Amino acid sequence: MNVDAIIIGGGACGLMCAVQAGMLGKRVIILEKSEKPGKKILISGGGRCNYTNIYIEGDEYISNNPNFLKSAFKQWTVEDTIQFFETYGLTGEEKTLGQLFPTNKNAKDVVKIFTQLCDELGQDIICNAHIIEVKNLDNGFEVIYNAGIKEEKLKAPKLVIATGGLPISKMGATDYALKFATKLGLKIQPTAPALVPLTITGKDADWYAKLSGNSVFCRVSNDKISFEEQILFTHWGLSGPAILQISSYWRPGEYINLDFLPDRSIQEIIENERINNGKWLLSTLLNKFFTKKFTESIGLYLPLEKQLANLNKDDIEKIQRTIHHFKVKPAGDKGYDKAEVMRGGIDTAELSSKTLECKTAPGLYFGGECLDVTGWLGGYNFQWAWASGYVIAQNL
Known part of the structure; x- marks a missing residue:
């Protein structure tokens, strides 16, 4: 030819x-x-x-x-x-x-x-x-x-x-x-x-698996870059647009940071709400922003049953750290067959x-x-x- x-x-x-x-x-x-x-x-x-x-x-x-x-x-x-x-x-x-x-x-x-x-x-x-x-x-x-x-x-x-x-x-x-x-x-x-879901293994794996199917709008970041989009919990770890994006910049052994309320301050929200709703439980407040399932799961790290008026400085620091600086160390990724x-x-x-x-x-x-x-x-x-x-x- x-x-x-x-x-x-x-x-x-x-x-x-x-x-x-x-x-x-x-x-x-x-x-x-x-x-x-x-x-x-x-x-x-x-x-x-x-x-x-x-x-x-x-x-x-x-x-x-x-x-x-x-x-x-x-x-x-x-x-x-x-x-x-x-x-x-x-x-x-x-x-x-x-x-x-x-x-x-x-x-x-x-x-x-x-x-x-x-x-x-x-x-x-x-x-x-x-x-x-x-x-x-x-x-x-x-x-x-x-x-x-x-x-x-x-x-x-x-x-x-x-x-x-x-x-x-x-x-x-x-x-x-x-x-x-x-x-x-x-x-x-x-x-x-690249553009691939990330896996979680070890002692934390069950926590992610129990949240499988839950989606949260999130800022995902590392020391190179950040993305604000949905993340999706799965039975093997994390997926969703923001996770796929950060995966291209992630390397094995590194941590990524999850901010579950980007552009908001959970500390300011608590301070504002405790003025008129001090008797609210922390779980009641968090349910305004997250699914009940997610609130229950994140409650593993937080005093959910405490009233807002009774939260002390240590409690608020722990809430701030958990909501805005949730550290994740992926074990790996799902490989080429799941990569974009x-x-x-x-x-x-x-x-x-x-x-x-x-x-x-x-x-x-x-x-x-x-x-x-x-x-x-x-x-x-x-x-x-x-x-x-x-x-x-x-x-x-």
């Missing part, structure tokens, strides 16, 4: 790259390991696909070189993403913290836009394609793969690796990009699950920030999650996938 490029990986980055290349009159072929393209798109946002975030500034990404993103995000902005999808009939509505979801549509419609465009632009998508070998030729690349009964070969002057990260294996995730890069001698930043994304990846120093071409292998490009670029929860990682796919397409 006479093609300008071969794209390995039919996820968000690979699909955007194929479409944008087609719009420039370039012919590409996508080789996708799974039985259909965009599988991770399809499960994102509970099947609704939070496809970007209107508040992206660039600081919401973790990378050994955060400045690496600037060029790609100048070339393909959030406004470009919004306009692209609107052009093909998909408008967005803002949810929590700038997250954009399709209006009256879902993740299937997002994938459908790409597959229809690929079809219209003559871009082939070969599914169930298992890569056997990639050869670096004098005039390009040869990819040997199996998509059925026998081995097939493709040759092209350009090669794009957009195979994603390690989450989620049942969605077809592999370490292909990392292995391929390692074979080329490229540096890899240490990888780990991978932290770390191919070191960005190996690529041109303007083109995403490998500095030591001309004609080879990497994009999307396999790079050392990890965004926050809420559409940030999709925006990186769209932007990197666009940038690569401009340079094929």
Whole structure:
């Protein structure tokens, strides 16, 4: 086949790259390991696909070189993403913290836009394609793969690796990009699950398990950053948006802090209420802010049956510390199968920030999650996938 490029990986980055290349009159072929393209798109946002975030500034990404993103995000902005999808009939509505979801549509419609465009632009998508070998030729690349009964070969002057990260294996995730890069001698930043629930073990495990299903709006923080969103207690530990966010900045052995009443002072609340409601029990006051189940559980550490008027200085200090500075030392995380994304990846120093071409292998490009670029929860990682796919397409 006479093609300008071969794209390995039919996820968000690979699909955007194929479409944008087609719009420039370039012919590409996508080789996708799974039985259909965009599988991770399809499960994102509970099947609704939070496809970007209107508040992206660039600081919401973790990378050994955060400045690496600037060029790609100048070339393909959030406004470009919004306009692209609107052009093909998909408008967005803002949810929590700038997250954009399709209006009256879902993740299937997002994938459908790409597959229809690929079809219209003559871009082939070969599914169930298992890569056997990639050869670096004098005039390009040869990819040997199996998509059925026998081995097939493709040759092209350009090669794009957009195979994603390690989450989620049942969605077809592999370490292909990392292995391929390692074979080329490229540096890899240490990888780990990110945007992932955290586990609690040991003597405190039962306390969390008994609260399973309870959700609390909370400020979750460590010495690096803080997030204010819901946390969810589970039978194995903690989840919910704020926990997923902090997990990207958490390292084993570290504590995180939970503030169950962010932007309020429990001490001031007690002082105000004891003037007119001094006979209230502490439990009565806490039930104004939390579920009865949560109040009962947190009562393990507090004098719930004391009247507000009878709380002494030590009591109030203990309440203040428990409500605003609840220390948690997670045992670990739930691993790649429960993680939204991978932290770390191919070191960005190996690529041109303007083109995403490998500095030591001309004609080879990497994009999307396999790079050392990890965004926050809420559409940030999709925006990186769209932007990197666009940038690569401009340079094929």
